Amino acid sequence: MSTQISNQASKVWNTLTDPETAKTYGQTGKLTWNIIQEVGLLLWLVLCLTLVLFDWFWKNSIRLGSNTRNWIENIEKPSTDRIASETGKTLASAFSNGAAFALAQAREQLGLPQPVEEEAPKPSVSSSAPAASMKAEPTPVKPAVPKVDENAVPSDVLETTEEMDTKP
Known part of the structure; x- marks a missing residue:
């Protein structure tokens, strides 16, 4: 049994001391360290993003609440x-x-044409006689008086007049 143990120990020692083993473990260690660094950087960026989003949400929530409160306070009573x-x-x-x-x-x-809206004429001021146009008196405008038919009498006035005529 001791020969089996010494044979196995010899195989393990040869595998450990082989230059290829050292090279492979060195590459594995470097690769593992790069993976750990990249995962750490990713976690850091996710934490930063979480903090920025929380800050943005917090500030917008406060602004929205303040604007809502101001809007409610300034509503006119109908x-x-x-x-x-x-x-x-x-x-x-x-x-x-x-x-x-x-x-x-x-x-x-x-198929009738649409009526053309007439624009009011724009007053033109002559550059040669500005003083004369400013001193001119405006023309008085007579108010339009509606025509009233003197024979037309509202029906409620007729009723009261007829009532008055029938009473002695």
Whole structure:
């Protein structure tokens, strides 16, 4: 039995002292050390990314919360007059836009030309006589007076007049 042990010990010693073994273990050690360094660098970068993302999330959360609080504090309390006025303006605008669109589509379907909107004439100031145009008096504009049919009487006035005529 002792010969078997000495033979095996001799084989192990020869394998350990072989230059190829030393070279292989040297390469394995270097490769293992490079792997450990690269994994360490990767873990460090992941930790840095986690910290940056946490900081970004934290700052944006605080900014968003602050903006929301300011928005809520600065909301105007709705008044019924303002709501009614804005609703009326919105409905009037929607109606006029819808009516204009419908009229334009009807004209197009009938093959009629679209009316050309006339622009107001722009006043031109002559460079030769600026003082004369500034001293000129503006022409007075007479307000348009609606024509009233004197024979037309509202129906509620007629009723009261008829009631007055029938009473003694």
